[in-house]
Amino acid sequence: MAGTRFSYVKNFELPDPMLPDTYLVVRIDGHGFHKFADAHEFTKPNDEPALELMDTAARAVMDEFKDVVLAFGESDEFSFLLRKSCSLYSRRQSKILSTITSYFTSVYVMQWATFFPNKPLKYPPSFDGRIILYPTAQHVRDYFAWRQADTHINNLYNTVFWALVQQGGESTTQAHETLKGSVSSGKNELLFSRFGINYSTLPARFRKGSVLVRQLVEEPDKRPKKKVVVLHSDVIENEFWDTRPEILSS
Ligand code: DGT
Ligand code: MG
Ligand code: MG
Ligand code: MG
Ligand code: MG
Numbered sequence: 001m002a003g004t005r006f007s008y009v010k011n012f013e014l015p016d017p018m019l020p021d022t023y024l025v026v027r028i029d030g031h032g033f034h035k036f037a038d039a040h041e042f043t044k045p046n047d048e049p050a051l052e053l054m055d056t057a058a059r060a061v062m063d064e065f066k067d068v069v070l071a072f073g074e075s076d077e078f079s080f081l082l083r084k085s086c087s088l089y090s091r092r093q094s095k096i097l098s099t100i101t102s103y104f105t106s107v108y109v110m111q112w113a114t115f116f117p118n119k120p121l122k123y124p125p126s127f128d129g130r131i132i133l134y135p136t137a138q139h140v141r142d143y144f145a146w147r148q149a150d151t152h153i154n155n156l157y158n159t160v161f162w163a164l165v166q167q168g169g170e171s172t173t174q175a176h177e178t179l180k181g182s183v184s185s186g187k188n189e190l191l192f193s194r195f196g197i198n199y200s201t202l203p204a205r206f207r208k209g210s211v212l213v214r215q216l217v218e219e220p221d222k223r224p225k226k227k228v229v230v231l232h233s234d235v236i237e238n239e240f241w242d243t244r245p246e247i248l249s250s
Contacts, residue, residue: 015092016092016093016094017090017091017092017093018091018092018093018096018131018133019133020091021084021085022084022133022134022135023081023082023083023084023133023134023135023136023137023139023140023248024081024082024084024086024091024096024131024132024133025079025080025081025082025131025132025133025134025140025143026079026080026082026096026097026100026101026129026130026131027077027078027079027080027129027130027132028077028078028080028100028101028104028127028128028129029076029077029127029128029129030075030076030077030125030126030127031125031126031127031128033075033076033125036076036125037050037076039122039123040116040119040121040122041119044158044162044166045155045158045159045161045162045206046155046158046203046205046206048203048205049115049116050115051073051205051206051210052115053108053111053112053114053115053116054073054076054078054108054210055073055210055212055230056107056111056114056115057078057104057105057107057108057111058071058073058078058080058104058210058212059212059228059230060103060104060107061078061080061100061103061104061107062080062212062214062228063228064103065080065082065088065099065100065103067082067083067086067088068080068081068082069081069082069083069213069214069246069247069250070144070211070212070213070247071210071211071212072144072147072148072209072210072211072212072235073209073210073212074147074148074150074151074154074155074209074210075151075154077147078104079143079144079147080100081140081144081247082096083250084250085250093131096131097129097130097131098129100129101127101128101129104127105125105126105127108125108127109121109124109125137248140248141235141241141248144235145235145236147209148208148209148234148235148236149236151207151208151209152207152208153184155202155206155207156184156187156188156199157179157187159191159197159199159202159206160179160187160190160191161175161176161179162175163191163194163195163197164178164179167195168194168195178190187199203232204232205232207232208232208233208234209232210230210231210232211230211231211232211233211235211240212228212229212230212231213228213229213231213244213247214226214227214228214229215227215228215229217229
């Protein structure tokens, strides 16, 4: 189809290859999910089916895109690590980003009814996406540690905040005021002394987020197969990485 007088317009499409031999992190985040969560009456502070739906969409991304070696999710976001030798779509930025983002979104919508059989989707959700390039394994570890530390800080705050409102009878304004300037230990203490909640016994999904890796799974009468598993492990300490050297080595 070369050579009509219109085809020069193709020259305006610029190549957007990403640096070779560099880790790629794709992070997608729900657009306006504050409103989306309200519209669909998500439980506060954590809606388990909503988080499981996010995990399901992320797992589908990993099944579809074999270059993804690790994923981490919390709230309305998911981060996907693509191995540094990834040559998917010749490492074209917009192609990788738009395909992963739209695939995730499609699965989220397709699987919605599985997790919310009695709650029809009121309007189409969308996700924004970005790609960050990291030159070293340490950067990648620090990136995932950053997201998991964020999960912890937000979840601790939200857990106390909603306990004050839902069980303590405070208004949201009062709860904000109560928590102003408080540190982690103070929030833990307040949770325990006023509401009898021991933070460390809350579900790991809420405290740690979701960590998706490929792992050999044993099945009866079959050879062990590599499958995507959802964990809620710590990714800040060394153990997670030391026991899975393949994540950062390829
Ligand atoms: P954005 O990302 O700039 O378009 O705006 P938002 O509104 O998506 O803000 P973001 O991504 O910073 O925060 C995520 C929002 O999603 C947060 O305001 C509350 C909502 N959300 C996420 N997970 C849950 C949940 O499990 N339960 C409830 N009730 N809300 C949630
Ligand atoms: Mg945001
Ligand atoms: Mg968002
Ligand atoms: Mg978010
Ligand atoms: Mg095409």
